[in-house]
Amino acid sequence: MTMDLRVGLGFDLHRLVEGRPCILGGIEFDHPTGPSGHSDGDAVLHAVADALLGAAGLDDLGSLFPDTDAAWRGADSSALLAECVRRVTEAGWRPVNLDIVIATEGPRIAPRRADMRARIGELVGLSPDAVNVKGKTLEGMGSLAEGRGVAVQVVVLLGK
Numbered sequence: 214m215t216m217d218l219r220v221g222l223g224f225d226l227h228r229l230v231e232g233r234p235c236i237l238g239g240i241e242f243d244h245p246t247g248p249s250g251h252s253d254g255d256a257v258l259h260a261v262a263d264a265l266l267g268a269a270g271l272d273d274l275g276s277l278f279p280d281t282d283a284a285w286r287g288a289d290s291s292a293l294l295a296e297c298v299r300r301v302t303e304a305g306w307r308p309v310n311l312d313i314v315i316a317t318e319g320p321r322i323a324p325r326r327a328d329m330r331a332r333i334g335e336l337v338g339l340s341p342d343a344v345n346v347k348g349k350t351l352e353g354m355g356s357l358a359e360g361r362g363v364a365v366q367v368v369v370l371l372g373k
């Protein structure tokens with residue numbers, strides 16, 4: 214029997230800087246810093262997109278939306294993710310579940326976890342119970358622990 218399943222891994226890292234809206238997982242947080250980047254800097258949606266593309270064998274977000282292309286300056290990452298989902302679906306795959314780890318000292322993820330699960334689920338076509346989100350702190354180690362960034366890991370399962 215052939216199991217038509219694929220696993221994909223996504224990772225992204227953005228600096229948190231002053232003067233940027235803090236958008237993570239498609240949700241705007243009330244926080245004094247936000248992710249820098251060519252697009253809106255949403256490291257969570259970028260890692261989700263890379264996990265989906267990876268599982269489907271479709272390269273990565275950077276090759277689809279190069280940061281040298283002015284068209285994507287300030288882009289809404291929800292739209293970038295929607296395009297990735299479209300391509301993955303076109304290739305015959307559908308997401309089964311996502312598990313997401315967000316490592317940062319701020320903003321606090323837990324109070325917005327339900328919102329984030331619902332929003333990401335909406336974007337990838339999953340119910341919130343199939344989109345898990347975990348916030349982790351950095352235990353005082355390194356520049357992430359000083360609040361200067363956010364790192365995200367995502368694993369996704371795709372089925373035919």
Ligand code: MG
Nearest residue numbers: 225226256259
């Ligand atoms: Mg990114």
